[in-house]
Amino acid sequence: MSKQQSIPYKIYLKESEMPKQWYNVRADMVNKPAPLLNPQTLQPMTAEELKVVFCEELVQQELNDADRYIDIPQEILDFYKMYRPAPLVRAYCLEKKLDTPAKIYYKFEGNNTSGSHKLNSAIAQAYYAKNQGLKGVTTETGAGQWGTALSMACAYLELDCQVYMVKVSYEQKPFRREVMRTYGAKVTPSPSDTTEVGRKILEAFPGTGGSLGCAISEAVEAASNQEGYRYVLGSVLNQVMLHQSIIGMETKAALDQYGIVPDIIIGCAGGGSNLGGLIAPFVGEKLRGEKDYRIIAVEPASCPTLTRGKYVYDYCDTGMVCPLAKMYTLGSGFIPSASHAGGLRYHGMNSTLSQLYADGYMEAVSVEQTAVFAAAKEFAKVEGILPAPESSHAIKVAIDEALKCKETGEEKTIVFGLTGTGYFDMMSYEKFNNGVMSDYIPTEEDLQRGFAGLPKVEADM
Numbered sequence: 001m002s003k004q005q006s007i008p009y010k011i012y013l014k015e016s017e018m019p020k021q022w023y024n025v026r027a028d029m030v031n032k033p034a035p036l037l038n039p040q041t042l043q044p045m046t047a048e049e050l051k052v053v054f055c056e057e058l059v060q061q062e063l064n065d066a067d068r069y070i071d072i073p074q075e076i077l078d079f080y081k082m083y084r085p086a087p088l089v090r091a092y093c094l095e096k097k098l099d100t101p102a103k104i105y106y107k108f109e110g111n112n113t114s115g116s117h118k119l120n121s122a123i124a125q126a127y128y129a130k131n132q133g134l135k136g137v138t139t140e141t142g143a144g145q146w147g148t149a150l151s152m153a154c155a156y157l158e159l160d161c162q163v164y165m166v167k168v169s170y171e172q173k174p175f176r177r178e179v180m181r182t183y184g185a186k187v188t189p190s191p192s193d194t195t196e197v198g199r200k201i202l203e204a205f206p207g208t209g210g211s212l213g214c215a216i217s218e219a220v221e222a223a224s225n226q227e228g229y230r231y232v233l234g235s236v237l238n239q240v241m242l243h244q245s246i247i248g249m250e251t252k253a254a255l256d257q258y259g260i261v262p263d264i265i266i267g268c269a270g271g272g273s274n275l276g277g278l279i280a281p282f283v284g285e286k287l288r289g290e291k292d293y294r295i296i297a298v299e300p301a302s303c304p305t306l307t308r309g310k311y312v313y314d315y316c317d318t319g320m321v322c323p324l325a326k327m328y329t330l331g332s333g334f335i336p337s338a339s340h341a342g343g344l345r346y347h348g349m350n351s352t353l354s355q356l357y358a359d360g361y362m363e364a365v366s367v368e369q370t371a372v373f374a375a376a377k378e379f380a381k382v383e384g385i386l387p388a389p390e391s392s393h394a395i396k397v398a399i400d401e402a403l404k405c406k407e408t409g410e411e412k413t414i415v416f417g418l419t420g421t422g423y424f425d426m427m428s429y430e431k432f433n434n435g436v437m438s439d440y441i442p443t444e445e446d447l448q449r450g451f452a453g454l455p456k457v458e459a460d461m
Contacts (some may be wrong), residue, residue: 136160217319235271244277331450
């Protein structure tokens with residue numbers, strides 16, 4: 001029996017086989033992502049300017065376009081061993097249910113209390129903050145996975161953690177909020193009246209449920225007003241995608257053990273942390289001309305950053321206090337609808353992924369949330385895992401691609417990222433099960449309102 005015929009349900013790397021380095025995809029890119037710009041001068045941000053907001057070592061990682069591999073500190077590796085290596089699962093039951101010749105695999109990142117991949121970067125960022133001698137960190141969170149992960153990492157390293165949680169998620173997901181508080185974090189619904197930028201947003205958008213852009217603005221202001229604090233971010237930044245590359249590195253190592261070469265790699269796309277981490281080593285091979293893969297980013301139709309956004313410089317936050325990044329964006333003033341995939345409710349996309357998308361190394365599709373939850377429910381029935389709404393976007397498109405294989409008879413190999421579990425998302429599942437969940441797709445008029453606030457930057461002209 002060949003390796004391909006004897007593949008187990010779950011492929012686990014040995015602890016000794018866990019990657020010891022993160023992979024920096026920017027080192028292999030001919031077209032590097034455009035630099036961050038100072039919001040006042042519109043000139044490229046220097047390391048000294050970034051260190052006012054971010055930890056020193058993280059600034060170096062953010063600006064590093066040259067080193068292909070970066071060593072993971074031993075303390076972080078030791079923490080990783082509590083829940084890594086994560087399994088690569090062959091979805092035999094889903095394949096049987098779909099009656100497809102396709103082979104489906106998913107990388108499951110839910111084997112920790114945060115229930116998601118976010119812990120991979122949370123512990124790294126908390127570690128560098130602790131090493132710098134800081135008192136604590138501030139952050140934002142959408143669905144709550146990042147806030148939960150950061151609260152866990154800060155509790156482990158005895159750092160103070162202050163979380164601004166998007167208000168609609170704060171209200172929809174009280175148990176996620178309470179996990180953060182259990183780990184010692186202070187959680188504030190955003191936008192709030194505790195910051196100047198929060199008060200301005202509330203005045204401009206009375207009754208708003210908030211957005212990741214709003215929460216980022218508040219967290220940055222909170223960090224800048226407290227001595228010994230820095231701001232950390234769970235997605236969007238290149239440093240985060242670097243830390244998350246361990247997902248793709250493990251995935252590729254597990255596939256290589258059995259001689260499996262994927263045809264299609266699928267990830268959900270919000271700010272880019274999971275997608276970028278999953279595809280990193282595979283897109284690296286594409287960049288170097290070694291192999292070719294079809295890479296699909298899946299985003300919600302309610303916040304269609306890649307599929308309907310503009311590739312220009314924009315603010316990373318609604319309050320316009322953060323650096324400008326060149327990215328696919330709907331405009332920092334775009335407030336997404338209160339969809340249930342809170343982690344994908346962001347107006348922009350990571351600058352590296354944006355450049356890769358612009359250069360044709362991946363494609364993007366948008367899907368409506370009722371179809372996403374239908375796919376999640378079918379997946380849960382046959383694979384035994386209740387997936388997070390964010391992850392379910394990838395599940396939906398993986399199923400679609402598998403059904404196409406059924407029609408054509410092609411035996412393609414599909415790999416997707418199962419970013420985490422949905423056990424704190426039961427209010428969302430309740431709405432779907434009760435038939436009261438609706439789909440929202442922004443109109444062209446809605447998008448134009450967001451685009452109208454785009455800054456005028458010479459580099460875009």
